[in-house]
Amino acid sequence: MVGWKIAVVIGAVIVLFCQSSWLFTDAKKHSRYPWFWGLWGMIQFPLPLIFYLLIVRVGWSDMKIRKGI
């Protein structure tokens, strides 16, 4: 019982660490707020990643402008 808990914790730490590192590094190149994305990515998964991809990378708000919405 304790074993799987430890595995879950370690897995979560790895996932969160990788997510936040990637968000921070990528946001350094494409966004003005890398610390915000990195820290949010450190706390949660996968909402920060989804929002980052939609807002910064895909430019969802820009797409709406281009389509005339």
Added chain:
Amino acid sequence: MSRREREQEKSGERNKQHETELQDEEQFRQLLGVHLEKWDSGIEPGIPTDEAMMALVRGHKQETRERFRRELLLFWLVSIFVLSGMFLLWMNSVVLFAVVQAIAVAVGVIVAGGLAIAKKHQGEGRRHRWSGGK
């Protein structure tokens, strides 16, 4: 005077004029050449060599890389504290952990939404400025 003679006379005059100009240029260079060169070198900056430019670029890249590495290390340090805090919170009180997570979601969504709106307004502003509002 025949046409040929007239043409020969004209070309002779042109040659004389050209020689005079060359002599004048030579005299000018002898009188003022050294001073003009000094003046030019004082006004014009030296053109950097290719090696100097490449060294400048390499140095700047190196500096940027080192600055990024330092910031990434600082971020990892802060992340360790944040993760440890979240882990301790989870161990002590799952309810409090859930509340903190909910607040983090709300704050994150609001800030991200604000960023998206700010980006949208910036985009519109840019279009109006450079493309005449089309």
